Amino acid sequence: MADAVTKKRLPIRRGRFVVPDEPGKEPYLTASKCKNCGKVFCPPRHICLNCGKQMMEIIPLSGKGKIYSYTEVHQQLPGALVKTPYMIVIVSMPEGCQVHGVMTENYKDIKVDADVEVYFEKMMEDKDGNELIADKYRLVKKGKK
Amino acid sequence: MGTTDAWKKMREVCVLGVGLHKFGRFPEKDIGDLGREAILAAFEDAGVEAKDIQAGFGGRVFNGNSTAIRLISEVFQSGILIDNVEKACATSSTAVRLATWAIGAGLYDVCLCVGVEKMERGLVGGVAPGMESRASYGQLMGLGIMPAEYALRARRHMHEFGSTREMFAQVAVKSHKNGALNPYAQYQTPVTLEEVLNARMISDPLTLYQCSPSTDGATAVVLCAREVASKYRGKPITIAGWASGTPAYATTGVGGDVQEGYIDRIANEAYERAGVGPEDVRVAQVHDAFSSGEIFAIEDLRFAPKGEGGRFVWEGKADINGKVAVNTDGGLESRGHPQGATGIAMLAEIVRQLRGEAGLRQVPGNPKVGLQHNVGVGGCNIFIYKK
Numbered sequence: 107m108a109d110a111v112t113k114k115r116l117p118i119r120r121g122r123f124v125v126p127d128e129p130g131k132e133p134y135l136t137a138s139k140c141k142n143c144g145k146v147f148c149p150p151r152h153i154c155l156n157c158g159k160q161m162m163e164i165i166p167l168s169g170k171g172k173i174y175s176y177t178e179v180h181q182q183l184p185g186a187l188v189k190t191p192y193m194i195v196i197v198s199m200p201e202g203c204q205v206h207g208v209m210t211e212n213y214k215d216i217k218v219d220a221d222v223e224v225y226f227e228k229m230m231e232d233k234d235g236n237e238l239i240a241d242k243y244r245l246v247k248k249g250k251k
Numbered sequence: 252m253g254t255t256d257a258w259k260k261m262r263e264v265c266v267l268g269v270g271l272h273k274f275g276r277f278p279e280k281d282i283g284d285l286g287r288e289a290i291l292a293a294f295e296d297a298g299v300e301a302k303d304i305q306a307g308f309g310g311r312v313f314n315g316n317s318t319a320i321r322l323i324s325e326v327f328q329s330g331i332l333i334d335n336v337e338k339a340c341a342t343s344s345t346a347v348r349l350a351t352w353a354i355g356a357g358l359y360d361v362c363l364c365v366g367v368e369k370m371e372r373g374l375v376g377g378v379a380p381g382m383e384s385r386a387s388y389g390q391l392m393g394l395g396i397m398p399a400e401y402a403l404r405a406r407r408h409m410h411e412f413g414s415t416r417e418m419f420a421q422v423a424v425k426s427h428k429n430g431a432l433n434p435y436a437q438y439q440t441p442v443t444l445e446e447v448l449n450a451r452m453i454s455d456p457l458t459l460y461q462c463s464p465s466t467d468g469a470t471a472v473v474l475c476a477r478e479v480a481s482k483y484r485g486k487p488i489t490i491a492g493w494a495s496g497t498p499a500y501a502t503t504g505v506g507g508d509v510q511e512g513y514i515d516r517i518a519n520e521a522y523e524r525a526g527v528g529p530e531d532v533r534v535a536q537v538h539d540a541f542s543s544g545e546i547f548a549i550e551d552l553r554f555a556p557k558g559e560g561g562r563f564v565w566e567g568k569a570d571i572n573g574k575v576a577v578n579t580d581g582g583l584e585s586r587g588h589p590q591g592a593t594g595i596a597m598l599a600e601i602v603r604q605l606r607g608e609a610g611l612r613q614v615p616g617n618p619k620v621g622l623q624h625n626v627g628v629g630g631c632n633i634f635i636y637k638k
Contacts, residue, residue, distance in 0.1 A: 119388040134281040145502065155500035174408075175505065177402035178455040179393065184377030185386055186393035194399045194454075196505065204503055206394055229391065240392055 118229050118238040122149045124166075125226075125239065133226045135169050135241060137203050138162040146202040169207075169224035170246070171197040174204055176216050187229045187240075195243055197222055210242045221246040258524060261355030263477035266636070267485035268297020269599035274437040274468035274587035280369045282311065286322030289592075290365060295325075297473035298484025299361065304473070306353060308346035309365030310336040311591030318591070319346070322365045322469070322619035337591075339627030340540060342366055343470060344594025348632055350474045351490055361475045361595035366596075368589030370465035374398075397508075398454035398462050401541035404509040408543065411558065416456045418561030420447040422542035423460040423584055425570060430581025432612035435596075437466050437587030461542035466587035470595035488602045491620075492525025492635040495520070508626045509544065514551035517633050518624070525620075525635035529553040532635075533618035534604045536576055536597035538626040539582040545569070548624050549577065550554055551634075576614040579604060594625045594632065605638045 115125050115133070125133045138150035142159040148167065153160050174196040182190045193216065195208040206222075209216070223246050228237045270292025272285045294300065304327070309319035319335045338345040341367025350362035374396055378386040382532035389395035408414045424444050430436040442460055450458040473485065480487040496517045498510040505511075522528055529552060546560035554575045555563040563569055569577035580586045580600040583593060601621035605607045623634040 123386065174503065175403040175406045177399050177406060177457075178452070179396060179399055181374055181396070181398070181454065183390065183393045183396055185379065185383055185390055186377065187391050188393035190393075192393060194394060194396070194403065196403060198503065202502065206389075208392055208394065218406070228591050240388075244562060251562040 107198060114236045115239050116236050118240045119125070123226070133239065135205065135224055136164050136169040137163045137167050137199075137201060148199065148203040148205050165201065167199055167201055171199040171205070171222060173216060173218055173220045173222055174198045175218065195222065197243060201236055207243050208242055211244065213245060254381070258355075261487060262357060262577060263475050264351045264354045264474055265480055265487035265489045266297065266472055266598065266602050267361075267475045267480060267483055267487055268293045268295070268473045269469045269595070269602050270296055271435050271596060271599055272469040272632065273435045274466050274589060274596070277467045280467070282318065282369055282469070283321060283325045285369070285467060286365055286367045286471070287325040289367075289469040289471040290322065290326045293363070293471035293473050295637065296485060299473050301329060303361050303483075304329070304331060304363045304565060305359040306331055306350070307333040307360050307363045307365070308336055308349045309367075310342050310346060311367045311370065312337060312339055312342055313370065313590070315591065318367060319365060322367055323363065338629035340538065340588070340590045341594055341627030341630060341632050342633065344598070344623065344625040344632040344637040347472060347474065347594065347598060347634070348493055348495060351493060352422060354474055354476050360479045361473065362473065362475055364595060365469070365471045366592035367469040368591040369467045369621055370589060372465050375465075376542060396454065396457055398457050398541050399511050400505055400507050401456040401543045402457050404505045404511075404547060405543035407505070408546070408558075408561070409456070414546070414561035416448065417444065418565045419456055419461060419542045419546065420444055420458070421565050422539060422545045423447045425564065426539065426542075426578055427460065427586040428573065429579050429612055430585025432610070433580045433586060436581040437464060438581070438585045440472050456523045457541050457543065461584065463540045463583035463588035466589040468589035468592045468596070470592040470599060471638045472598060486606050488605050489637045491637040492521045492523070493525070493633065494520035494524065494624070495630060495632045497630040508538075508540070508628065509547060514548065514624065514626070517631050518552050521633040521635050525637070527620055527635060531620045532575055532622045533616065534579060534601060534614045535577050535621060535622040535624065536580070536582070536600050537577055537624040539578055540588060540626075542584065544626075545582065549575075552622065552624060571612055571614055576609060579612050579614060597623045597625055598636075600633065601636050605636060
């Protein structure tokens with residue numbers, strides 16, 4: 107087991123978001139933006155599906171978007187760490203891409219076009235005791251910036 | 252989407268005979284048992300023998316390697332070319348398309364296509380216990396669930412067009428009503444709208460009865476060049492047009508099987524090749540892996556305008572006596588969905604309908620044109636058949 111000093115927060119799978127090495131800095135979603143045509147892809151990819159160029163730059167996403175569609179899942183997928191019932195959502199990000207993710211709490215008032223934001227939660231630990239985290243989404247309460 | 256008009260030069264290809272093993276759960280049978288029965292039934296229907304078959308195509312989705320040769324070898328082993336095919340839920344219709352190309356190009360006169368599946372219960376796409384380290388992000392996070400894809404587009408459909416839960420549920424009511432008339436269907440019991448709406452929720456708004464089950468089953472078809480069809484006893488039905496493709500890149504939408512705009516493009520190509528339009532189609536077998544899929548297909552295939560598919564089903568226009576009889580054999584929801592076998596089951600139902608051999612579920616008025624829409628994660632196949 108790692109001791110408290112060397113325990114890290116790591117992405118459960120690499121690619122969708124970044125966990126900064128600096129202590130105290132929050133993880134953030136990333137996308138790739140084509141420097142030729144401007145299209146944005148999340149998760150990031152190497153080659154633009156719109157223009158075919160290989161001129162991507164990695165950009166951070168604000169993590170705040172709007173619900174495009176949603177469904178509450180009641181049938182458990184074997185092997186999934188998220189337990190039913192939970193919500194699968196498609197979030198339209200202001201940067202121009204859509205992200206597929208899950209909501210696990212307080213989603214009763216969800217509707218199309220509702221404002222949501224990303225947060226990161228521990229899903230499991232690896233064999234060294236590091237926290238493996240993933241992105242989840244929650245409704246932004248009215249009046250909250 | 253091809254760059255040439257080579258398809259115009261192809262020979263006319265027809266379906267000579269079809270055969271099915273009943274769909275359901277058959278723990279005591281292996282894929283050879285299922286496939287043998289389907290192949291022998293297709294031979295009987297076509298009036299051919301093993302020596303007439305010049306090439307074979309087929310496959311399954313799960314544990315799919317070398318399936319086609321395994322099935323065909325249950326019946327004969329004459330040394331012909333046999334290709335194994337996999338295209339998820341569109342596997343056996345892909346086998347049919349390859350045979351259509353091969354016969355159309357003049358390489359063979361008579362081909363056999365087969366599809367089979369034996370499935371575990373529950374959602375497909377998960378990871379087995381102990382295999383979590385190999386799981387993808389989507390598997391760990393419970394994303395990428397097939398009913399959810401169809402539910403996500405259903406929710407958008409409700410938002411954009413005012414479709415209701417009842418409209419999606421009505422698809423399952425109709426499917427089970429038709430399935431009750433099909434002795435080969437996995438489920439042959441009608442259900443009421445209330446039973447569908449009150450059934451266990453799977454992926455909101457889709458309940459249990461609105462989801463295709465896991466199924467064991469096998470299907471087979473004998474195809475031939477029209478110019479040799481008269482040598483055999485089978486009653487030929489012409490493959491008048493076909494088209495196939497995959498979803499194109501889009502910035503928004505649910506994507507995958509239910510990507511908006513994807514089927515429309517392939518359907519237009521199939522209609523053009525067949526020289527018919529949606530108004531000519533009297534019977535259609537469409538990919539209702541989940542009930543909302545039938546409504547999307549009814550719109551994408553232009554049986555109803557965009558947004559009107561739910562009302563089309565609700566008003567009975569997709570019933571056996573309706574404007575376009577859709578999923579007359581119970582569809583994937585009720586006939587069952589043994590993934591590798593489904594494509595040929597759709598074809599078989601259209602052939603029986605166009606021959607006038609569909610019994611209690613026969614579409615009235617001597618239907619002359621039928622359409623098949625079979626979607627897999629690997630792409631979509633559309634076929635148009637003419638009497």
